[in-house]
Amino acid sequence: MNDNTINPSSESTPQNFINEIIDEHLRTNKYEGRVNTRFPPEPNGYLHIGHAKSICLNFGLAKQYNGTCNLRFDDTNPTKEEVEYVDSIKEDINWLGFNWGKTEYYASDYFAQLYDWAEQLILAGKAYVCELNAEQIRAYRGTLTEPGKESPYRNRSVEENLDLFRRMKAGEFTDGSKTLRAKIDMASPNVNMRDPVMYRILHQEHHRTGATWNIYPMYDWAHGQSDSIEKITHSICTLEFENHRPLYDWFVEQLGIHHPLQIEFARLNLSYTVMSKRKLLQLVEDGFVKSWDDPRMPTISGLRRRGYTPESIRAFTDKIGVARRDNVIDVALLENCIREDLNKKALRRMAVLNPVRVIIDNYTEGLIEELDAVNNPEDTNAGSRKIEFSRELFIEHDDFMENPVSQFHRLSPGKEVRLRYAYIIKCNSIEKDADGNITAIHCEFDPETKSGTGTSKKKVKGTIHWVSAHNAVSVEVNLYDRLFSVEDPQGDKVIDWKEFINKESLITLPACKVEPALKDAAAGDKFQFERLGYFCVDKDSKPGSPVFNRTVTLRDSWAKIEKKNG
C-alpha cells in the first residue's frame, strides 16, 4: 500500500482486533482476499441491543471490506422456533439499516447435505449411533475435572451404525431413544469434544421443512458446516462459543471442506437491564412488561417503539467498541447517543405534563396573539411555526414553587419568569382548593417584554414552557424509565433479579396539555418537548389522539442541584 492510499472506511469506522486479523489476512491473501461474514440468529425470540452489536459488526465489516454478510437463520431446533420470530428479525435488521441481499439463508436448507456428511463420518468410523438416554449421556460425560466414560455403543460396526442412523431418519424410533454422536475423545479436557451429540430424534414439524425430518442436527453439528457451505471467511460469534471452536474445526477437517475462521468477541451487557433471551421472554410471559416491543425492553423493537433511531443505535455500537474482555456498558452512553441524534433532528414543541392553570389578569380577555416559535434551534432548515397566546395558560406544576429555594429560577410569588416565545410574567397570587392544592396562579404580564422585540431591558433567570388553554390538546403520555432500579439486576446471589424491577419504570399521564400542532402527529414521529425530553408517538395511537412515549429526558442540571441539596 502506498502512502497516499487511505482505506476509505478507516477514518470513520472504529478499528478493533478483528480488523487487525482481517487486515493481516488481506496482506497474506488468505481466503483470496474475500471477506464474507454472516449474522446467524436462531428464530426463537426477538433481537435485542446485544444482537445489534453483532449485526453492526458483521454487516459493518462486510461493507468496510467490500465483502458480503449473509443473514442465516440457525433453525435447527423446531421445538422453539417460529415464523413470527423470523419476520421480526428481518424487520429489525432492515430497520437498523442493513441489507442482506436477495438470499435469506437457513440452516434448514442444509439438512440434506448435513445428513450426507453425517453418513460420511459414520463410514469413516467417526460417528456412531448411541442408545444412552439423556441422563446416561450426562453421567458418561464425566465432569469438568474428571474424564468421561465411553458409551457401550461406541464401537458398533459401520454397517450397524449406518442402518440405525437411516432408520432414525426414517422415523422408526421414538424421540430421545437414540442419538448420533461424533466419536472423538471421552477424556478430552474440553467437554465439547467428549463425543458430542450430532443428531437427536424429534418427531416435530419444522417451520420450513414441515414433517420431512424425524431427526434434527444439533447446533454444533450444523453451524460450522453452514458457514463452510456459504464460504464464510470470518465466522464471528460471542465468547461462549470459544470452547466449541475445536469441535467445529474437527468437523470441517474430517469432512475436508472449506474452513472458516471463527473469531469470538465479548457480548454486550448494559447496566440497568437484563439481556438474555430467556429472561426477556420471562419479562413478557410473566407480565412485567406488556410485550416484546414494550418500550422498556432492550429489544430492538422495544427501542424503536421507545423512540430510538437506527442512527443512534449504530452510533452506540461504534462507540462501545469490540473486544474480548467482559464489559458492562453504562446505559447513560446509549441515552447520550439518542439525545445527540434527536437534538439535531427533532422538532421542538411545547407540552405540559402536569398542568396548572395560569391566569394573566392584565391580559385582555378573548385576545389571541400569534407568536413565532423556532422549530429546531440546531437546524435552521426546520423553520418556525406560529403558536397562540391568550389570557389563560397551562404551565408545568414543577415550574412553580410557593416557597422557592434560593437556586429556583422559575415562577414563585412576587417573582418573574419568561414564558418561552412570549412575555415575562410575575406571580401575584395563587388559588387553592380545600385540600391546599394549587388550582390557579394569578399573574400579570409585561407588554414591553414580548419575545423577539428587543424592547425589554429586563433580564430574568428562568424561561418556562407553557400551552395556551384555549386550544390545548389533551393527550396521554407514557413516562418510561429504566426497567431496573439497580445497575446489575443479576449481581445479587440471594435476591432474585425480578425483585429489582423498577416499579416506576412506566408512569402514564392521561391528561397532558400539548400545543395543537401535535394533534395530528403520526405514529413514530419524534419531538423534543421543550425542557422535558424527547418523545415519540406510540405505534398504537389512534389518528387524532396521539399517545406519546418519552424516549429520554433532557440532561437536567436542575435535578442535579436538587439531588445535591438532598
Place this chain on the structure above:
RNA sequence: UGCCGGGUCGUCUAACGGUAGGACAGCGGCCUUUGGAGCCGUAUGCGGAGGUUCGAAUCCUCCCCCGGCAGCCA
C-alpha cells in the same frame, strides 16, 4: 480442583518497545429566551511482584483476581 479466555481512568475503549489518549459519566466555569444545546477547563487508570531493556501497558517468569464450559438449547 480440569480446559479455555480475560484484567488500562467510575464505565467502555485506544496504544503493538519510545510523552498512557478518546468517549460517556463526574466536577468547575462560560454562554443561553429550553436549568436544553454548545464551549472551555479539570481530577481519576496500566491487578501485584520480579526480570529483560537506555526505555515496558506492550516481551519473559511467578502470583492474584474475574468470566465461560459438564443440554438430545443456541
